[in-house]
Amino acid sequence: MDVVILLGAPGSGKGTVAAHLVAQRGFMLIASGDMLRDAVTRKTAAGVEAQVYMTDGELVPDALIGRMVGDVLREGPADAHYLLDGFPRTVAQLDILEATLAACGGTIAAAILLELDDDEATERIAGRRVCPACKAVYHVVAKVPQSDGVCDTCGTALIQRDDDLPETVAQRIKIYHQQTSEVIEVFAARGLLKPVVGTGGGAKVTERILKVLT
Numbered sequence: 001m002d003v004v005i006l007l008g009a010p011g012s013g014k015g016t017v018a019a020h021l022v023a024q025r026g027f028m029l030i031a032s033g034d035m036l037r038d039a040v041t042r043k044t045a046a047g048v049e050a051q052v053y054m055t056d057g058e059l060v061p062d063a064l065i066g067r068m069v070g071d072v073l074r075e076g077p078a079d080a081h082y083l084l085d086g087f088p089r090t091v092a093q094l095d096i097l098e099a100t101l102a103a104c105g106g107t108i109a110a111a112i113l114l115e116l117d118d119d120e121a122t123e124r125i126a127g128r129r130v131c132p133a134c135k136a137v138y139h140v141v142a143k144v145p146q147s148d149g150v151c152d153t154c155g156t157a158l159i160q161r162d163d164d165l166p167e168t169v170a171q172r173i174k175i176y177h178q179q180t181s182e183v184i185e186v187f188a189a190r191g192l193l194k195p196v197v198g199t200g201g202g203a204k205v206t207e208r209i210l211k212v213l214t
């Protein structure tokens with residue numbers, strides 16, 4: 001088993017490129033934000049615990065998300081290639097990931113860092129609309145669905161995420177810089193960090209990622 005980690009600020013395009021990478025390279029995707037939102041919708045114990053943090057734009061406790069991601073990795077096939085979108089976001093989460101991988105005989109293949117400035121990320125998030133069913137991501141200007149407000153793929157009504165409202169976005173970006181920069185430094189020190197320019201469309205950014213992965 002090996003994992004490729006996708007790092008980047010909220011709005012840097014992780015979800016969009018993850019979808020491209022899954023389609024083109026057959027990665028098994030673990031998107032921590034999607035897992036948590038599903039848990040909140042289903043009102044599981046983890047979802048109830050996570051909701052208050054997510055609404056405030058804070059990170060959920062490391063042990064909570066570490067257990068959720070760890071369970072998926074432990075239950076998956078031993079020869080899987082995973083793509084982790086949004087995890088780990090703290091050094092404590094990285095420790096949990098490494099302990100899990102050690103137990104499963106897995107390794108970290110690379111950590112991709114999507115680089116985008118905060119103003120552009122904020123602008124992208126302001127226009128972001130998502131499909132709550134299939135998780136497809138749209139934008140009111142840059143990626144408009146064929147039929148207004150409806151997912152092209154599955155026909156579900158699109159929504160704006162609660163945590164995509166402006167005051168929460170500013171907090172999420174601040175937390176990203178405070179907490180995730182340390183994780184980025186660890187990957188850089190180990191020679192695993194692959195910075196990729198995050199401007200341009202998802203297809204273009206995916207092309208850049210595939211280049212650094214080969």
Ligand code: AMP
Nearest residue numbers: 032033053054058059060065086087089
């Ligand atoms: P995302 O969809 O990745 O932007 O995540 C949305 C929200 O879910 C974040 O603002 C956090 O509240 C929570 N979240 C997602 N992934 C993590 C993580 N690895 N650690 C802690 N909280 C997370």
